[in-house]
Amino acid sequence: MTRRKTPEYGFETRMVHAGAQPEPVTGARQTPIFQNTSYVFHDADDAASLFNLQSFGFIYSRLTNPTTAVLEERLASLEGGRGTTCSASGHSAQLLAFFAIMEPGDRFIASNKLYGGSVTQFGKTFQKFGWHCDFVDFDEPDAITNALTPKTKAIFCEALANPGGVVTDIEAAAAIAREAGIPLIVDNTMATPYLCRPIEWGADIVLHSTTKFLSGNGTSMGGAVVDSGLFDWGQNDRFPGLAAPEPAYHGLNFWESFGDMALTMHGHAIGLRDLGPTMAPMNAFQTILGIESLAMRMQRHCENAMKVATFLENHARVAWVRYAGLPSSPYHARAQKYLSGGFGSVFTFGVKGGYEAGLKVVESCCLFSHLANIGDARSLILHPASTTHRQLTTEQRDTAGAGDDVIRLSIGVETPEDLIRDLNEALG
């Protein structure tokens, strides 16, 4: 289902130009780093109008910053959205999105196949706000419908889930959300808008950890909430944060005042203002630079990942490979529908010999860096059982897809033969 036509310019053109103009005073062509906390008002009326949200401009960089604003417009363009709120990290983008939607006592439904940090944030920390997450298997659409309650305010999934090569049926989840009158929120970190644009498949809000492929060099933490602008926050009385008078703004109703920019305005004027997880201007700048080469990098990430996954699938010491690009993946057909231009860079494989064998492979690699990140130009390797999931029991690790034999790879843009040689030697 196509709900929004992509804008006039092609993806690569918007990747380089969207949201940016030469700087008007100096003519600087690249977006400058506005390393400013605050901006001079023209006069008292200008200040009052900015503070009342009657005019748009810059007051204080906790809320808005000119460098970050370019990144926000660029991401909205690439995702086919209406507006973006950038934040200090992917996790804070999740906080901002839910903060606009949820009240204490509310619930949301999330896929049980998510990045582990999101499972902890949703399942444990969000409970302190009185928000409850129901985790269900999104491969069973009935499970989503059965989990709906009058208190359910959103449905959340990852387009391409970290790390197991799981591809979500976004259209099916969007249909359930639409029927229930609640938004579908999709974390598009792993796919990036180059491979998948969830709004075109019915998503209402798209989230990113810009820390990963968007910045692309492992230098800059960041997050983004991209709003489609298509969700009707006033269709029922379930979203008072957006469609009821806001006491923190003299009774302003974001939905009535800003329409399709309601969530984006709320993200800045309430979310960033009062919770404070602002993206640093330097990180916005680094991410703008990263996005300029997103298409070329993603093509190379995907080509390399396919070569490495195929090599591993045929290796005698490898028990299994989970990569949506391989015909052996149960998600291969779905990946062909939702992903265009490749199947992503991150996947897992199982090494024969369990825990000790997994540890040995990770320690024996020379080119792959042993660390807990994805989406770097460099290839990365992780043995979850001995690192991110080491506090869990064997049974808990197996359920989380982090069994003793599991190794996660984030394939970079290096020469693929070098990556294959490194893994071959490490496998012994």
Ligand SMILES: Cc1ncc(COP(=O)(O)O)c(C=O)c1O
């Ligand atoms: C899919 C996904 N979403 C969200 C996050 C959280 O992002 P950040 O680390 O920028 O807070 C991560 C981090 O690994 C991730 O992989």
